[in-house]
Amino acid sequence: MTCVTTAAADPADEPAAPPPAEGEGAGEKPRRARGEQTRLLILETALRLFRERGYTETTMRAIAKEAGVAVGNAYYYFDSKEHLIQGFYDRNQLAHRVASEPVLANEKDFAARLRGVLHAGIDVNEPYHSFAATFFKSAAEPSSPLSPFSRESSPAREAAIAIFRDVVEGSSAKVDPELRKELPELLWLSWMGVVLFWVYDRSPDQRRTRRLIDGIVPLADRLVGLSRLRVLRPALRQVLALIDTIRRD
Amino acid sequence: MTCVTTAAADPADEPAAPPPAEGEGAGEKPRRARGEQTRLLILETALRLFRERGYTETTMRAIAKEAGVAVGNAYYYFDSKEHLIQGFYDRNQLAHRVASEPVLANEKDFAARLRGVLHAGIDVNEPYHSFAATFFKSAAEPSSPLSPFSRESSPAREAAIAIFRDVVEGSSAKVDPELRKELPELLWLSWMGVVLFWVYDRSPDQRRTRRLIDGIVPLADRLVGLSRLRVLRPALRQVLALIDTIRRD
DNA sequence: GTCAACAGTTGAACGTGTTCAAGAAGGGCT
């Protein structure tokens, strides 16, 4: 009961649950949703506190208290404190997609598309910069499910690569066909590099990251254009062969 | 007194301290070294336990107990558990230098020099792979003193870059003069990338990392050679300009 | 010799993430 009332009182701004049309004790709502509701309540509370106080400063006890549940309850739904971040992960991934939509719909030039997507990614993440830097260490641990290369992150990763596939395929750029296949993943990898840079970027408003993007995009554009040059054919082949070698276990 | 007897009773296998020729109260040894001795004892014990049990599995209490001191004493010499890793850092840096010496002394070819240095780096770190993966997360946090980009790591970083400067300057390769200045740092950055890959590498004996090196070296060699090509001049300029932009705050 | 200053050392205590045995709350049977 406590849970229900608290959940109703909580102004969760993104209700992924069915419309909570609750009268009093009217038990018409699907009972199965109870668990999911608590899960969401805990997640929302956690992310809010992370944003407000930072990751390390937010204790599991504080999350539980604020959500009106016992601390053990949070561990019933999330394996660890770090696992709470996966929610943040997924949500921002989606936001990146949405924010990229306009430029992907209206722009045909490869460089412009890429630039738009990269800046959109930073835009979306900007509010979380300080907290992202703290939680980033979790993502860096190879065994962590939060690692961008981990199996658990696979869906989010694929979704991210899909954005860059869109960048390539919707563009008017003429790309070497062999490179074209690999390009989305390479661009995603570059994006990871940009994020890495961004996390470390202490300049006001992360201006250096913006400049990095503005510098890297025409460079990538030029390299992609150059990819069809005859002199560079062997080098390109070498790169593609290396990628292939690395990929197969 | 407790400390002295306990320390003496402890079979520290790596005594970097002067010969402990203690009769009774024979106070001939430099009193100042007392602190340094304890510090070293704690560090050695910690690194040994890290190697034996792994980083997270080794508790500060275990380190203190094994070293025969109180847990608070470890914190007198090291600000945190993470700071103990800095010792590991410095030591392996030196080992990398030493392991690179032969190839740097005998080889003139750029690719061979680079390849030798990279493989030497992996050789040196290989025994610590499992533990490095765990402690890597500490290094990933931007605010951490362990970050390779942090101020505290500056000496180790400079030393590492110096190795790659040696790679470039001692080689017979003809390099674009503008690129030559930046190349050591770029190579170090690539090395960081290789290390990142290595940390994530779960293949037996980290064979994929070895293959990555073998693939990346001829590629870098070719690119460096290409750097003097006229067609690529603007692209190179663009890269150098970008680096310059990024570097100044 | 006395005393003050100081580096070195101690272990109890704090707050943290996490675990776990115990219990509550229904839902589906007879």
Added chain:
DNA sequence: AGCCCTTCTTGAACACGTTCAACTGTTGAC
């Protein structure tokens, strides 16, 4: 109704990294 089974919830308890006020031994000045 009574009963069992699953899902959910609880909060005390654990081990950990870290802090801190108190203590010890040594040095140097008078």
